[in-house]
Amino acid sequence: YFSLTSDSWTGFIADAQSRLSGSPRLLILALCNIPLIAVALNVLWQLIAPRDPSLPPVVFHWLPFIGSAPSYGNDPLKFFFECREKYGEVFTFILFGRKVTVTLGPKGNNFVLGGKSLSLSAEDAYTHLTTPVFGKDVVYDVPNEVFMEQKKFVKVGLSTENLRAYVGMIDQEVQEFLRRDASFQVFQKNATEEWGSFDVLKVLSEITILTASRTLQGKEIRDSLDKHFADLFSDLDGGFTPINFLFPNLPLESYRKRDVAHAKMSQFYQDILRKRKETGSEYEHDMMAALMNQAYRNGRPLPDHEIAHIMIALLMAGQHTSSATGSWTLLHLAEKPEVADAIYREQVEHFGSGDGHFRTMTYEDIKKLPVLDSIIRETLRLHPPIHSIMRKVREEVIVPPTLSAPSENRTFVVPKGYYVLACPAVAQVDPRIWRNADTWDPTRWSDPEGAAAKAFTEYNDEHGEKVDFGFGLVSKGTDSPYQPFGAGRHRCIGEQFAYLQLGTLIATLIRSLEFRLPGPFPAHNYHTMITLPKDPRIVQYRRRHHD
Numbered sequence: 380y381f382s383l384t385s386d387s388w389t390g391f392i393a394d395a396q397s398r399l400s401g402s403p404r405l406l407i408l409a410l411c412n413i414p415l416i417a418v419a420l421n422v423l424w425q426l427i428a429p430r431d432p433s434l435p436p437v438v439f440h441w442l443p444f445i446g447s448a449p450s451y452g453n454d455p456l457k458f459f460f461e462c463r464e465k466y467g468e469v470f471t472f473i474l475f476g477r478k479v480t481v482t483l484g485p486k487g488n489n490f491v492l493g494g495k496s497l498s499l500s501a502e503d504a505y506t507h508l509t510t511p512v513f514g515k516d517v518v519y520d521v522p523n524e525v526f527m528e529q530k531k532f533v534k535v536g537l538s539t540e541n542l543r544a545y546v547g548m549i550d551q552e553v554q555e556f557l558r559r560d561a562s563f564q565v566f567q568k569n570a571t572e573e574w575g576s577f578d579v580l581k582v583l584s585e586i587t588i589l590t591a592s593r594t595l596q597g598k599e600i601r602d603s604l605d606k607h608f609a610d611l612f613s614d615l616d617g618g619f620t621p622i623n624f625l626f627p628n629l630p631l632e633s634y635r636k637r638d639v640a641h642a643k644m645s646q647f648y649q650d651i652l653r654k655r656k657e658t659g660s661e662y663e664h665d666m667m668a669a670l671m672n673q674a675y676r677n678g679r680p681l682p683d684h685e686i687a688h689i690m691i692a693l694l695m696a697g698q699h700t701s702s703a704t705g706s707w708t709l710l711h712l713a714e715k716p717e718v719a720d721a722i723y724r725e726q727v728e729h730f731g732s733g734d735g736h737f738r739t740m741t742y743e744d745i746k747k748l749p750v751l752d753s754i755i756r757e758t759l760r761l762h763p764p765i766h767s768i769m770r771k772v773r774e775e776v777i778v779p780p781t782l783s784a785p786s787e788n789r790t791f792v793v794p795k796g797y798y799v800l801a802c803p804a805v806a807q808v809d810p811r812i813w814r815n816a817d818t819w820d821p822t823r824w825s826d827p828e829g830a831a832a833k834a835f836t837e838y839n840d841e842h843g844e845k846v847d848f849g850f851g852l853v854s855k856g857t858d859s860p861y862q863p864f865g866a867g868r869h870r871c872i873g874e875q876f877a878y879l880q881l882g883t884l885i886a887t888l889i890r891s892l893e894f895r896l897p898g899p900f901p902a903h904n905y906h907t908m909i910t911l912p913k914d915p916r917i918v919q920y921r922r923r924h925h926d
């Protein structure tokens with residue numbers, strides 16, 4: 380767009396001028412200048428139009444409609460920190476015609492995440508993105524109270540008993556992957572000093588889907604992963620991007636593939652459910668088995684298509700979040716081998732048999748490994764996979780005065796039709812809260828007096844305030860400066876599973892391999908729904924024991 384408005388655009392106008400004369404020439408000139416006139420009017424409007432003092436300040440932008448989309452889309456955190464300098468903790472920016480009010484800091488997060496669902500709606504903000512992917516009648520395609528019941532059903536499938544059964548399966552799956560995956564063959568045949576290498580996101584994505592399908596998704600999905608299921612997943616995933624959020628329906632191939640993949644995947648899960656019922660097979664530990672026995676409060680059983688669509692939603696919710704977190708963790712461990720050594724020593728101390736072998740961890744063991752735990756916590760502090768949490772305003776909301784503009788004692792109102800946005804990632808790296816905020820330092824979590832311990836207690840306090848939104852009691856946690864799993868009624872229910880999956884797979888990898896980083900540490904790529912490490916993201920490895 381910029382290149383059109385500068386050199387090439389001026390050339391085009393000059394060319395048009397030379398070819399035309401008289402009134403057609405004037406008309407063409409006026410038409411050619413429409414974008415420039417629109418930009419000028421947009422700027423003028425921002426500078427001179429009378430401002431409603433009850434509305435949050437609007438971030439200055441050159442381009443009408445597009446607004447601040449380029450700055451926000453390229454690096455939302457940089458954009459938010461810069462806006463905070465200029466406008467304070469509450470401001471509105473334009474995103475392709477939408478008005479998005481950002482409220483920063485723990486109080487800002489509390490405002491959005493702790494908001495009432497009648498005024499701040501997640502389904503209105505997300506349904507156009509999620510329903511074509513997940514399917515009808517689940518998650519954001521139903522009223523909030525129905526979704527809260529669906530979250531309760533899912534929690535049954537994430538019971539402690541089920542989680543216990545998963546640790547050994549994940550460990551086995553990772554060991555098997557190391558034995559057979561092409562990236563890990565090179566070194567096995569060669570001398571001790573040779574290092575192999577792999578693309579960390581590619582490997583972690585594969586390990587994540589293998590382990591999630593072996594555990595939560597169930598045997599049938601795991602067995603079909605090597606066949607057509609992986610392609611279906613990839614097509615569905617291609618319809619879950621920021622473009623799909625901004626433009627729900629475009630006549631593009633990716634949208635068509637998304638719709639075809641959804642229909643096939645929904646059918647695939649429903650066929651599995653039918654077969655399970657026909658054969659009476661027992662799969663006691665997976666999610667489908669748990670969902671098959673559920674009924675809504677009014678007695679209505681959960682129909683097959685809803686089970687299928689919840690399964691797809693869980694697949695999508697867990698895949699990129701966990702694979703991104705695993706990738707960032709391994710990148711940090713490769714950059715700081717001394718931390719990887721500390722995890723290795725922790726493993727040897729608790730599970731080593733003295734001859735280079737280890738016993739399998741249990742679910743209870745994982746909860747007692749402070750080094751392993753702290754590296755996951757610290758990675759989620761610096762690289763929370765979801766940077767923007769949005770709600771659509773259904774009825775106007777008042778921003779608490781302490782947040783609006785404390786010094787001026789002004790109260791802002793966010794009108795109906797706006798979006799509100801919380802970015803816990805800003806508070807998680809705010810130098811006013813954290814010492815050496817930008818440094819990956821897992822030891823901060825072992826200081827009982829430090830900001831990390833305080834933030835974690837506020838987030839997960841066993842003895843603190845608890846609320847039941849319809850899916851069991853959860854810590855309130857809405858005003859903690861550490862919220863990688865969100866907070867309030869939309870808080871993640873996959874948190875325990877994610878910790879278990881990540882903890883087990885990292886421990887299994889560290890038991891077998893040493894890592895190092897051959898290049899610079901990758902920057903964040905914000906052009907995807909989930910914040911990923913930019914290419915190149917190569918990690919080198921060497922096996923600890925050689926058979």
Ligand code: HEM
Binds near residue numbers: 701704866868
């Ligand atoms: C919600 C993060 C893994 C299922 C959320 C939210 C966040 C989040 C920030 C709140 C979204 C909002 O308020 O709009 C993460 C991270 C993960 C992870 C960082 C891993 C490191 C998982 C897994 C599952 C899952 C493995 C499923 C097994 C869900 C569900 C919700 C949710 C069902 C509820 C959405 C809602 O109520 O609107 N997650 N998640 N997540 N997550 Fe996760």
